[in-house]
Structure formats: C-alpha cells, structure tokens
Amino acid sequence: MEVIKIILVDDHTLFRDGIKSILDDEEHISVIEEAADAQMLFDKLQNQHPDMVITDISLPDMTGIEIASKINKLYPDIKILILSMHNNEEFILSALKAGANGYLSKDIESAELLEAIHSVMNGKIYFNKEISQTIINNYRGGDHVDSKSSANINLTDREIEVVKLVGEGFINKEIADKLCISIRTVDAHKSHIMQKLGLKSTVDLVKYAIKNKLIDL
Amino acid sequence: MEVIKIILVDDHTLFRDGIKSILDDEEHISVIEEAADAQMLFDKLQNQHPDMVITDISLPDMTGIEIASKINKLYPDIKILILSMHNNEEFILSALKAGANGYLSKDIESAELLEAIHSVMNGKIYFNKEISQTIINNYRGGDHVDSKSSANINLTDREIEVVKLVGEGFINKEIADKLCISIRTVDAHKSHIMQKLGLKSTVDLVKYAIKNKLIDL
DNA sequence: AAATCAAATAGGTAAATTACCTAAATGAAT
DNA sequence: ATTCATTTAGGTAATTTACCTATTTGATTT
Numbered sequence: 182m183e184v185i186k187i188i189l190v191d192d193h194t195l196f197r198d199g200i201k202s203i204l205d206d207e208e209h210i211s212v213i214e215e216a217a218d219a220q221m222l223f224d225k226l227q228n229q230h231p232d233m234v235i236t237d238i239s240l241p242d243m244t245g246i247e248i249a250s251k252i253n254k255l256y257p258d259i260k261i262l263i264l265s266m267h268n269n270e271e272f273i274l275s276a277l278k279a280g281a282n283g284y285l286s287k288d289i290e291s292a293e294l295l296e297a298i299h300s301v302m303n304g305k306i307y308f309n310k311e312i313s314q315t316i317i318n319n320y321r322g323g324d325h326v327d328s329k330s331s332a333n334i335n336l337t338d339r340e341i342e343v344v345k346l347v348g349e350g351f352i353n354k355e356i357a358d359k360l361c362i363s364i365r366t367v368d369a370h371k372s373h374i375m376q377k378l379g380l381k382s383t384v385d386l387v388k389y390a391i392k393n394k395l396i397d398l
Numbered sequence: 399m400e401v402i403k404i405i406l407v408d409d410h411t412l413f414r415d416g417i418k419s420i421l422d423d424e425e426h427i428s429v430i431e432e433a434a435d436a437q438m439l440f441d442k443l444q445n446q447h448p449d450m451v452i453t454d455i456s457l458p459d460m461t462g463i464e465i466a467s468k469i470n471k472l473y474p475d476i477k478i479l480i481l482s483m484h485n486n487e488e489f490i491l492s493a494l495k496a497g498a499n500g501y502l503s504k505d506i507e508s509a510e511l512l513e514a515i516h517s518v519m520n521g522k523i524y525f526n527k528e529i530s531q532t533i534i535n536n537y538r539g540g541d542h543v544d545s546k547s548s549a550n551i552n553l554t555d556r557e558i559e560v561v562k563l564v565g566e567g568f569i570n571k572e573i574a575d576k577l578c579i580s581i582r583t584v585d586a587h588k589s590h591i592m593q594k595l596g597l598k599s600t601v602d603l604v605k606y607a608i609k610n611k612l613i614d615l
Numbered sequence: 616a617a618a619t620c621a622a623a624t625a626g627g628t629a630a631a632t633t634a635c636c637t638a639a640a641t642g643a644a645t
Numbered sequence: 646a647t648t649c650a651t652t653t654a655g656g657t658a659a660t661t662t663a664c665c666t667a668t669t670t671g672a673t674t675t
Binding site: 586 | 650651652653654655656
C-alpha cells in the first residue's frame with residue numbers, strides 16, 4: 182500500500198498537532214505539510230502534491246467549503262476531508278456540492294478519522310451521518326459553489342446583502358441609504374427573507390447571518 | 399519524577415484523542431480518564447484522583463471557568479489547566495479568579511502544552527500571555543465566581559436578564575411583560591447596558607449576548 | 616410572440632416601538 | 646448622614662416597522 186500524503190489545515194496549532202500525532206502513528210499515512218489558513222495551504226500546494234487535504238470548516242481567511250471548491254477546481258485529484266465542530270446538515274450538503282470527499286464532526290474518535298481517510302482514498306465518500314447515495318449523486322458533479330450560494334442557497338444576492346447589513350446593526354433607513362433604494366424596498370427584502378427562512382424578527386436575522394458566517398461576531 | 403495523572407475534558411472526542419496521543423508519548427504523563435462534559439468529569443472525580451484536570455473552556459453543561467471554580471472548592475489540590483479557542487483577556491482573568499492554574503489558547507504547539515503541564519505541576523501559573531504576578535496576586539484567593547460575574551463583570555443581575563431576553567429576540571414590551579416591569583424600565587436597562595458596554599444598538603446587544611455565552615446561537 | 620413568474624423596486628398609512636427627558640424608592644457603602 | 650448604584654417608571658416626540666398594493670425587468674415556458 183502506498184503512503185497517503187496529507188496536508189493538515191487548521192488555525193489551531195494544538196489541534197493540528199493532535200491530529201498529526203494520531204496520524205504519525207500510522208505507517209501508511211504521512212502528514213507532509215501543515216497550514217494555519219487557506220493562504221498558506223494554497224501557497225504550499227504550488228510545490229507539494231498531497232493525496233488529501235484535511236481542513237477545518239472555519240479558517241481565518243476562507244471557509245472549508247470554499248477551500249474544497251477551490252481545490253476541486255485547481256487540483257481535482259486531491260481528496261478533501263472537512264472537519265467541523267458542528268453537525269450542520271446545511272454545511273454537509275454544501276461541502277458535498279463543493280466537491281468534498283468527506284465531512285467529519287470533531288466529535289468522532291481517532292479510529293473513525295483513520296477509517297474516513299482510508300474510505301476516501303478508496304474513492305468513497307465519507308460522512309458521519311447516513312446520507313443516501315441518491316442525494317450524493319444529485320449534489321456531486323454540479324457547478325462549483327462560492328460562499329454566497331453555499332449556505333444561503335435560498336437567498337438572492339440582494340437579499341444576502343440586506344441580511345449582512347441587518348447583521349451589522351444597520352436599521353432599514355440606513356440600509357436603504359447604503360443601497361440607494363427606498364426603505365420600503367429594504368422592508369420588502371426583509372419580509373421575503375424572513376418568510377423564506379421561517380424567521381420572525383430582526384434578531385433572528387442577525388443570528389442567521391452569524392450562523393451562516395455572513396458577518397463576523 | 400512521579401507520573402502526572404490527568405483527566406481530559408472536552409466535548410469533542412477527536413480533540414481529546416489528539417491531546418491524549420500527544421500526552422501518551424510522554425513518560426511522566428498519564429491520561430487516566432476522559433470526560434465529554436462537566437457531569438462526567440465530576441462523576442469520575444468521585445472515584446479518581448488526578449493531579450490535574452485539563453478542560454476546554456466551553457462545554458455543553460458548564461463553562462471551564464465554572465468547572466475550575468467547583469474543582470477549586472471541592473478538590474483544592476487538583477491543578478486546573480484551561481484550554482480555549484480564543485485569547486479573550488476577560489476570560490483569562492475570570493479563569494484566574496476561579497482558581498485555574500493555567501490558561502492556554504488552542505493555538506499553541508504541543509511542546510508548549512507539555513511545558514505548561516510541568517510548570518503548573520511545579521506550582522507555577524501558566525498563561526500564554528504575560529500577565530504580571532501582581533495582577534495574579536490580586537485575583538487569586540478571591541471569592542469564587544459563577545457564570546454571571548465572570549464575563550459580565552460590569553452588568554448587574556437584572557441587566558444580564560434583560561440582555562438575555564434581548565438576545566432571544568424579545569422586544570421591550572415582551573421583556574417588560576416577562577419581567578413584570580414597565581416598558582420604560584426595560585428601556586432604561588437597555589440604555590444603561592449599552593452605555594456601560596459602549597454599544598449602540600439592539601443588534602450589538604444580541605452579539606454581546608452571543609459572545610459572552612448568555613444565549614445559544 | 617405571449618404568458619408566466621421571480622426578483623427588485625416603492626408609495627401610503629396605521630401601528631408599533633424606541634429614544635429621551637425626568638425622577639422616585641431602595642439598599643449598600645463611605 | 647450622605648452619597649451612590651440599582652431598579653423602577655411616566656410622558657411625549659420621534660423613529661421605525663408592518664402591511665397593503667403595485668410597477669418594472671428579465672428569464673423561462675408555452
């Protein structure tokens with residue numbers, strides 16, 4: 182069996198070290214590089230050719246989903262395993278769409294990480310939760326995603342703009358001024374958004390924006 | 399040198415496994431137990447007697463600060479090392495006040511974790527950032543803290559109640575009804591809070607509540 | 616080409632909500 | 646005894662939102 186070459190991406194050094202320590206015990210796995218953010222990762226990918234990139238879902242400069250999408254475009258043969266703190270189904274589907282080969286919660290045991298790595302190297306797709314192959318087939322091979330269409334698949338560009346501004350604390354009038362539209366239009370956008378997402382208040386919108394990383398906390 | 403017995407506490411199994419893998423390579427360190435939450439930890443502490451508890455700052459049922467405070471009260475000889483995702487100075491001071499012996503960001507390298515463990519076992523206090531011994535002396539030995547007085551040291555009980563409700567999406571009238579006070583009183587509380595914290599809008603209050611874990615996202 | 620539909624745009628008015636002024640009661644601290 | 650923070654509110658003006666309807670535009674379908 183060939184040695185599986187891996188690049189680890191996570192902004193928390195201790196977490197990287199932990200994973201590295203687990204993987205270093207494996208004969209057939211070699212962590213050839215580490216990166217703390219997407220910038221470092223893509224720098225290293227210009228000279229190094231790993232079999233797999235294991236990345237955290239949230240990095241300082243890019244989300245794991247965006248990274249997956251970019252890797253999938255630039256280096257389609259590199260497998261991508263995404264690690265996440267939370268089991269957000271929305272993110273899981275976005276990850277699939279972005280071309281990730283696996284999505285794991287950090288709640289898993291190290292044995293499952295190893296199993297996931299080997300499954301993915303054997304051409305499988307690995308998720309902690311059972312997602313039917315049909316769904317997978319529907320989502321894979323689609324066009325590439327960017328941050329806007331990933332988690333916020335239901336919202337239009339304009340609506341996302343509005344959600345962001347709401348999340349940043351601007352009131353309708355201020356948003357109207359910023360976007361050079363009428364207050365009523367902002368009002369209408371907010372109504373549409375809340376209806377689409379099943380939200381009830383501006384505070385819900387703010388939380389949605391935070392959850393979906395449209396704004397920073 | 400005696401073997402240092404450690405209990406690891408973190409709700410993410412993979413992270414625990416990673417740390418365990420790092421520590422297992424050390425001769426003088428033994429991870430005798432693991433716990434995913436505070437409940438499990440205190441259950442195990444009834445039968446096990448570690449030298450040190452290493453805990454994440456945020457757990458499902460309790461904060462690391464609260465855990466430190468409780469351990470300090472029940473088992474004052476057990477050393478406490480808190481791991482955190484963020485370098486929030488407010489939390490660092492709260493941790494000190496709660497009796498923690500060290501506070502580390504997850505950004506550190508594994509070597510620094512080992513250094514911190516040994517420092518703490520030798521009676522020192524270990525922090526990634528330089529905090530002067532004077533501050534440490536001022537804060538240590540003080541009374542024990544609970545969640546309310548830790549991160550929200552400037553806010554009164556009533557104000558925290560209000561911030562929580564604002565964060566949960568209730569408007570002033572609803573908050574007034576819930577607390578059985580006048581809308582004006584809620585209004586006044588909000589004004590005071592915003593002035594104290596230097597915030598400008600209800601949205602800022604929501605973010606404050608999330609940041610300081612007064613509400614869940 | 617015509618019809619249909621989603622998306623983005625607003626106006627008007629009533630209703631809801633907040634902002635800001637002041638101020639009193641209470642209890643703790645100096 | 647006095648000062649001070651905390652909690653409590655009333656009144657009014659100003660702001661802000663909610664909800665109704667409705668037009669334009671571009672894309673898709675028939």
